[in-house]
Amino acid sequence: MSVAVGTIVAQNFLPFARVLAASLRQHHPEVPFVTVVADRPAAACAPGGEPFEVVFLDDLGIPDLRRLCFGYSRQQVSISVKPYLLQYLLDRFSSAVFLDADILVLDSLQPLFDAVRTHAICLTPHFLAPLSGTDRRTRDLNILQAGVYNGGFVGVSEHLSARRFLTWWADRLRTHCRHDVAHGMHYDQRWLDLVPGLFDGVQIVRDPGCNVAYWNLRERASCPPRFFHFSGFEPDRPHRITRYPTRLTRETIPPEAAALFTRYVERLRDEGYFEYRSQPYGFGAFDNGVPIPDVARHIYLDANGDGDRFGDPFAAGGSESYFQWLNEPADGSSGVVTRLWHAVYHRRPDLQLAFPDAFGADREAFHAWIADSGVKEHGVADAFAQ
Amino acid sequence: MHHHRAVATIVAKNHLSFARALAESFHSRHPEIPFFVLVADEIGDYFDPSRELFQVVEFHELKVPRFERFRFHYAQQPLTYASTPYLLAHLLARGYTRLIFLKQETLVLGDLSPIFDLLDRTSIVLTPHLVGPLRGPDPIERELNILQSGIYNVGMLGVAATTAGEDFLTWWQDRVYAHCRHATPEGMHYEQRWLDLVPALFDDVHILRDPAYNVGHWNLPDRAVTIVDDAVFVNNEPCRLFRFSGFDVERPSAMTRYSSRLTSDNIGPARVVFERFREALERHGYRETRTWPYAYATFDNGVPVPAVARSIFADMDEAADQFGDPLRTGPGSFFEWLNQGVNGEREKPGGSPVVTRLWHAVYRSRPDLQRTFPDPSGADREAFLAWAVQSGIREHGVSERFVLAPAASQ
Numbered sequence: 001m002s003v004a005v006g007t008i009v010a011q012n013f014l015p016f017a018r019v020l021a022a023s024l025r026q027h028h029p030e031v032p033f034v035t036v037v038a039d040r041p042a043a044a045c046a047p048g049g050e051p052f053e054v055v056f057l058d059d060l061g062i063p064d065l066r067r068l069c070f071g072y073s074r075q076q077v078s079i080s081v082k083p084y085l086l087q088y089l090l091d092r093f094s095s096a097v098f099l100d101a102d103i104l105v106l107d108s109l110q111p112l113f114d115a116v117r118t119h120a121i122c123l124t125p126h127f128l129a130p131l132s133g134t135d136r137r138t139r140d141l142n143i144l145q146a147g148v149y150n151g152g153f154v155g156v157s158e159h160l161s162a163r164r165f166l167t168w169w170a171d172r173l174r175t176h177c178r179h180d181v182a183h184g185m186h187y188d189q190r191w192l193d194l195v196p197g198l199f200d201g202v203q204i205v206r207d208p209g210c211n212v213a214y215w216n217l218r219e220r221a222s223c224p225p226r227f228f229h230f231s232g233f234e235p236d237r238p239h240r241i242t243r244y245p246t247r248l249t250r251e252t253i254p255p256e257a258a259a260l261f262t263r264y265v266e267r268l269r270d271e272g273y274f275e276y277r278s279q280p281y282g283f284g285a286f287d288n289g290v291p292i293p294d295v296a297r298h299i300y301l302d303a304n305g306d307g308d309r310f311g312d313p314f315a316a317g318g319s320e321s322y323f324q325w326l327n328e329p330a331d332g333s334s335g336v337v338t339r340l341w342h343a344v345y346h347r348r349p350d351l352q353l354a355f356p357d358a359f360g361a362d363r364e365a366f367h368a369w370i371a372d373s374g375v376k377e378h379g380v381a382d383a384f385a386q
Numbered sequence: 387m388h389h390h391r392a393v394a395t396i397v398a399k400n401h402l403s404f405a406r407a408l409a410e411s412f413h414s415r416h417p418e419i420p421f422f423v424l425v426a427d428e429i430g431d432y433f434d435p436s437r438e439l440f441q442v443v444e445f446h447e448l449k450v451p452r453f454e455r456f457r458f459h460y461a462q463q464p465l466t467y468a469s470t471p472y473l474l475a476h477l478l479a480r481g482y483t484r485l486i487f488l489k490q491e492t493l494v495l496g497d498l499s500p501i502f503d504l505l506d507r508t509s510i511v512l513t514p515h516l517v518g519p520l521r522g523p524d525p526i527e528r529e530l531n532i533l534q535s536g537i538y539n540v541g542m543l544g545v546a547a548t549t550a551g552e553d554f555l556t557w558w559q560d561r562v563y564a565h566c567r568h569a570t571p572e573g574m575h576y577e578q579r580w581l582d583l584v585p586a587l588f589d590d591v592h593i594l595r596d597p598a599y600n601v602g603h604w605n606l607p608d609r610a611v612t613i614v615d616d617a618v619f620v621n622n623e624p625c626r627l628f629r630f631s632g633f634d635v636e637r638p639s640a641m642t643r644y645s646s647r648l649t650s651d652n653i654g655p656a657r658v659v660f661e662r663f664r665e666a667l668e669r670h671g672y673r674e675t676r677t678w679p680y681a682y683a684t685f686d687n688g689v690p691v692p693a694v695a696r697s698i699f700a701d702m703d704e705a706a707d708q709f710g711d712p713l714r715t716g717p718g719s720f721f722e723w724l725n726q727g728v729n730g731e732r733e734k735p736g737g738s739p740v741v742t743r744l745w746h747a748v749y750r751s752r753p754d755l756q757r758t759f760p761d762p763s764g765a766d767r768e769a770f771l772a773w774a775v776q777s778g779i780r781e782h783g784v785s786e787r788f789v790l791a792p793a794a795s796q
Contacts, residue, residue, distance in 0.1 A: 140561065184534040197593060
């Protein structure tokens with residue numbers, strides 16, 4: 001019986017994978033570690049040059065991979081290929097564990113590996129007991145919005161049920177790895193809430209050493225973590241423990257936890273964080289170098305396969321390209337705005353209120369908004385300016 | 387050790403026929419187990435509890451802190467939902483050690499002993515809406531509906547008198563006391579979404595993945611219902627519990643108001659079960675009981691409590707304690723406070739009407755009104771009040787007493 005551990009990073013986060021792998025190796029030198037580089041293969045990441053196996057997206061057997069890479073942002077791609085990584089590992093090992101790249105292993109994971117080995121699917125909840133304190137309901141509701149089980153850890157082992165789970169999860173994430181809380185989505189994570197109902201052999205691992213993070217630090221202060229999750233931590237802003245809302249600061253968390261953040265920054269720095277962080281994302285731009293605005297990704301994703309008629313969506317050249325299509329006048333706009341800005345308008349009720357007749361009487365005001373604010377708010381390059 | 391088993395549901399009295407139909411279906415299987423009904427209302431002279439098939443529990447028997455606040459906080463249906471953990475805790479305190487809660491729109495069609503047996507070994511039994519990935523029509527949309535409304539169906543729930551069972555009820559009470567709301571973007575769907583957290587928070591939670599329970603509109607496309615000699619089968623096993631969530635006796639062919647996918651034309655043999663439920667409700671006095679008034683629907687002067695008044699009250703939190711019973715009217719009452727301007731004034735100098743706190747709250751909740759009447763306390767005051775009289779009272783189900791001479795309405 002063998003277990004392997006894997007993580008996923010875009011190239012600029014490769015140092016996170018290195019730090020995680022080293023921390024795992026310290027406690028489990030025998031456990032293989034695999035990193036999926038969810039990016040275009042590039043010189044900065046030489047497969048032979050890392051102390052772990054490097055796998056690229058092409059190796060994972062992902063259907064409609066190009067659609068995924070164009071339809072999703074960098075963060076969404078990294079998240080949505082999780083089930084494929086676990087399938088890849090299960091093809092080679094009898095159990096598999098996914099860990100988010102911003103995790104640090106601090107103690108033996110043996111009890112966790114044992115749980116994974118003896119159950120089809122293992123999940124770790126954010127909270128393990130009722131909260132107290134005046135903000136208890138707010139904190140519960142944050143978790144109900146984000147998902148009961150943390151997506152930073154998922155364990156599976158060779159059972160039919162685990163395979164069925166991965167097939168289902170991959171299918172849902174192919175089009176619905178989105179942040180849309182009102183509609184029941186929080187990337188990959190809320191889907192996990194369904195798992196104990198849908199599949200056999202699900203174990204909810206209620207070990208207080210697992211997945212210690214800002215959301216449960218107050219309750220876990222007294223127990224040494226097996227693995228710590230630096231969720232939302234940005235080494236460039238080391239004094240803020242997460243970019244997500246929390247009452248905790250470096251000053252209010254226990255000194256041991258504060259020291260952990262200091263150590264983590266040092267390790268990331270030693271593994272090249274400051275050199276790698278500005279590495280460009282290989283799926284971030286059209287092949288003419290124009291950055292892909294998020295709205296262009298959304299339109300493509302929502303077209304649900306219809307975008308295939310453009311061929312390679314990254315290819316900007318030619319009169320039939322997706323890039324050209326976005327820059328052509330939109331139907332129903334009297335020829336005054338491009339399809340890209342037409343889509344922005346239709347996705348934003350605030351713009352519809354502000355410019356009720358955006359393609360007629362309010363045309364000039366809408367164009368002024370595009371030039372003054374729209375291009376900035378939507379990260380749209382000059383190539384798309386109206 | 388001998389365990390005391392009990393089953394319970396909750397209705398306002400205009401839904402009494404639902405409790406009767408459910409109790410009858412349960413007692414035909416388990417005549418020896420007591421069935422309790424919390425009447426989340428006031429019984430008055432409308433019916434005689436001693437002549438019912440079940441034992442009646444009334445609100446004054448439950449330990450609900452500041453009950454007058456609690457009953458005002460919620461409209462009729464959400465009040466029945468929010469009362470669930472209080473009723474279960476009450477029954478544990480009376481010495482029952484194995485409890486099953488069933489929601490009102492339900493029929494028991496088979497033996498529920500397996501749940502009681504599970505409660506000898508676990509503390510909490512939850513039943514998920516879905517027990518396998520959906521394969522029928524619109525699987526993603528249907529799964530997302532469940533993610534919005536809650537993984538576990540509160541239509542059937544088991545609790546044992548253990549530390550974990552009691553801790554669970556204490557926690558659930560604390561969450562639903564003021565947060566039994568329908569606010570999906572904030573993570574709430576009445577009492578039900580809170581249950582998503584339960585397998586993580588408590589020991590000995592059993593997730594019962596048996597398609598024989600909680601058959602309902604959300605899983606019917608994926609479960610095969612057959613009828614053999616009057617007996618209902620699901621996926622070829624005897625059906626134990628059938629749910630009629632959203633079923634309207636007046637529109638029986640719609641099956642449920644929550645989804646238009648299911649109709650009497652495409653539902654197959656399950657149609658017979660819905661028909662049986664409709665027939666049971668009719669037999670148990672649906673026509674008569676549905677007209678019985680809900681006791682907490684009006685202020686003590688007979689003016690109906692509008693939804694906006696409940697939400698203003700809920701948002702005030704502790705500050706609302708100053709009014710005492712919010713259903714009371716007269717000096718110092720919540721009703722009077724709602725009918726004053728934001729500075730406590732009753733009218734403008736010269737006797738013209740003010741925009742009261744109630745209408746200010748309506749205004750704040752509606753961006754469209756804010757655009758149409760940018761200055762509701764000044765230049766647009768009369769136009770806004772005219773809108774309130776002509777349209778606002780209808781759109782918000784607000785009595786005319788909240789716009790016409792409010793000072794005189796006390």
